[in-house]
Amino acid sequence: MMSPVFQVLAVSMEVWLSAGIVILGGLVLWTTQVRTGPWACPGALLMISIAAAMLPLFGYWVTGRSHPNAIGGLLPWNDAAGYYGCALSVLDGEGLSAFCQRRPAYTLYLAGLLRVANSELQLALVLQGLMNAAAMFAVTVVALRRWGAFAALFSIAILAAFAATMSMASLTENVGFVLGACGLVLFVSGAERRSAFLLIHRW
Secondary structure, three states: OOOHHHHHHHHOHHHHHHHHHHHHHHHHHHHHHHHHOHHHHHHHHHHHHHHHHHHHHHHHHHHOOOEOOEEOOOEEOOHHHHHHHHHHHHHOOOOOOHHHHHOHHHHHHHHHHHHHOOOOHHHHHHHHHHHHHHHHHHHHHHHHHHHOHHHHHHHHHHHHHHHOOOOOOOOOHHHHHHHHHHHHHHHHHHHHHOOHHHHHHOO
């Protein structure tokens, strides 16, 4: 019987992994800034964002751990199976079913990823994870420019803890994560420039 402590660690693996990445990333970021100057911070943050988004995904695949919406961390199940089927229907030129019409944005998003990945689900999930990493990086660059390196790391810690729980499944939260990050970047940029166009017309 697994002790309660180990049960918590196992259930929250992606959160602990993300926290470890951010801590190690902080050391890398500090070392990079000291040795090469502040110009190297965005490059270090990019690597940290990719690691924070992709390592939990690969962890599911290597260990064969199941997610409520992904058997063995890969095969779609529950809602994920429905959205995967919707994306395949779009690629086959079929119409959207009633289920697909509930979240058409993600259906088209996943269909696009699958098209780029030549209908390979595993590669499409890798692309989905990279899109999540790009969203994290965009937010951290804004945080770095406005509040500094530690604010950027804090942003990664918050975002990675969420992305790590969804990146292995074909769920709508992934496109919501990307769009939400883009919205936050536009909002902060509009506030900095005092641009009513960015703050209002882009929504």
